[in-house]
Amino acid sequence: MDAGRPRKQRQISTRCCIVGGGPAGMMLGYLLARAGIETVVLEKHADFFRDFRGDTVHPSTMQVMDELGLIDDFLKVPHDELQKLEGCFGKARLRIADVSRTGAKYPFIAFMPQWDFLNFLRDKGRRFPNLKIMMNTEAIGLIHDGDRVAGVRADAGGPLDIRADLTVACDGRHSIIRRSAGLEVEEIGAPMDVLWFRVGKGAETESMFARIEAGKMMVTLDRGTYWQCAYVIVKGRYDEIKARGIEALRADVVALAPPLRSGIADVKSWDDVKLLTVAVNRLKRWTRPGLLCIGDAAHAMSPIGGVGVNIAVQDAVASANLLAAKLASDGAVSEDDLAAVQRRREFPMRMTQAMQVIVQTNIVSAALKHGNGPLKPPLLARIVNAVPWLQGLTAKFIAVGVRPEHVHSPKA
Numbered sequence: 001m002d003a004g005r006p007r008k009q010r011q012i013s014t015r016c017c018i019v020g021g022g023p024a025g026m027m028l029g030y031l032l033a034r035a036g037i038e039t040v041v042l043e044k045h046a047d048f049f050r051d052f053r054g055d056t057v058h059p060s061t062m063q064v065m066d067e068l069g070l071i072d073d074f075l076k077v078p079h080d081e082l083q084k085l086e087g088c089f090g091k092a093r094l095r096i097a098d099v100s101r102t103g104a105k106y107p108f109i110a111f112m113p114q115w116d117f118l119n120f121l122r123d124k125g126r127r128f129p130n131l132k133i134m135m136n137t138e139a140i141g142l143i144h145d146g147d148r149v150a151g152v153r154a155d156a157g158g159p160l161d162i163r164a165d166l167t168v169a170c171d172g173r174h175s176i177i178r179r180s181a182g183l184e185v186e187e188i189g190a191p192m193d194v195l196w197f198r199v200g201k202g203a204e205t206e207s208m209f210a211r212i213e214a215g216k217m218m219v220t221l222d223r224g225t226y227w228q229c230a231y232v233i234v235k236g237r238y239d240e241i242k243a244r245g246i247e248a249l250r251a252d253v254v255a256l257a258p259p260l261r262s263g264i265a266d267v268k269s270w271d272d273v274k275l276l277t278v279a280v281n282r283l284k285r286w287t288r289p290g291l292l293c294i295g296d297a298a299h300a301m302s303p304i305g306g307v308g309v310n311i312a313v314q315d316a317v318a319s320a321n322l323l324a325a326k327l328a329s330d331g332a333v334s335e336d337d338l339a340a341v342q343r344r345r346e347f348p349m350r351m352t353q354a355m356q357v358i359v360q361t362n363i364v365s366a367a368l369k370h371g372n373g374p375l376k377p378p379l380l381a382r383i384v385n386a387v388p389w390l391q392g393l394t395a396k397f398i399a400v401g402v403r404p405e406h407v408h409s410p411k412a
């Protein structure tokens, strides 16, 4: 190619352009295409195979899969099923939720690598000729017609304009779209960040979901041949921890979870450790004319409860329920139509963030700032552990959620 010649601006048009192929974007893409709507999903990465995605699929999401007739195939994708959520607080092992007591049709949490979940949606979406998923395509800004958002400016290996009647931002907690639209963010904050690394599995048989000790906390996800570790640190302390050296981190991890001793050598250097920053925030307003934000782009969720993926899916279902019929007709989608999505989803999102903040403050922060000496489990956790029906209530809140959505969007 002639390096001096400007690259040609391409342009395509569609009814709906979704930015971001995470849980919110892929589910919404599937639902709108199923309703016969011409839909383009832009994903900046070449594939979904990224390490740091939430792995928990809750009963609320499986209920949606069931309503879409996808559940049998979905459950054939390799996964682990967990009903009882337990954590080790110091020496005490406490049960904090029991999904088998929720009455949900699929009474377990499925642990499935998120790339498998997203690939599943992409494969199932192939049956809809009106769904175009553009990988390696990064949104870089918005196109405006007066004060209305009229599509997205993207880089697809060359400049590309996607003109759309509706643009939906599903581009996650660092959303460029919400920033480009000038939408105001209310920061709630999180006291922690996460160090994310893999430790090879040895002969250990003990399930090791969450461990909390004075000054330390870690969640381990079983990914078959290795443990995916999420080691929680006080926000902003990464440089300090790094300065102590990788050996010190390895020693801290093994002290917290002795069964990891056999595989900890896999963490060879800081190149094997990723810093994931945790944010909790929300937009005051999720819309502009021609634009809707959902999922983390509208409200960044903390990892607490492993709910963010499922809330993103619920947002997508609600958006399709409220907008698909209008989009399937030739009618214009007004800002009030879009605001109906925020009205529907704001309460469940606020309740869930409130729960996350309570846990962040009373358990995570309290544990991380706890000095030496034995860590006493919080009173609330001890009460829930002692009263099994309360474990059903906590599970219902986490795994089914507030105001669960059901699929009502049309099928073309």
Ligand SMILES: Cc1cc2nc3c(=O)[nH]c(=O)nc-3n(C[C@H](O)[C@H](O)[C@H](O)COP(=O)(O)OP(=O)(O)OC[C@H]3O[C@@H](n4cnc5c(N)ncnc54)[C@H](O)[C@@H]3O)c2cc1C
Residues within 6 Å of the ligand: 019, 020, 021, 022, 023, 024, 025, 042, 043, 044, 045, 053, 054, 055, 056, 137, 138, 139, 140, 170, 171, 172, 173, 175, 176, 194, 276, 277, 278, 279, 294, 295, 296, 297, 300, 301, 302, 303, 305, 306, 307, 308, 309, 310, 312
């Ligand atoms: C450390 C950590 C651990 C977590 N663990 C869990 C968990 O176990 N379970 C759980 O349910 N939740 C978890 N969460 C929360 C969860 O990850 C999010 O709430 C959820 O992923 C939100 O889904 P989403 O589709 O809105 O956004 P995302 O999953 O962030 O997806 C956004 C997508 O948009 C793409 N994208 C971004 N910018 C652009 C652009 N400009 N152009 C095109 N594409 C773009 C991204 O590549 C990505 O694929 C965790 C969060 C953190 C920080």
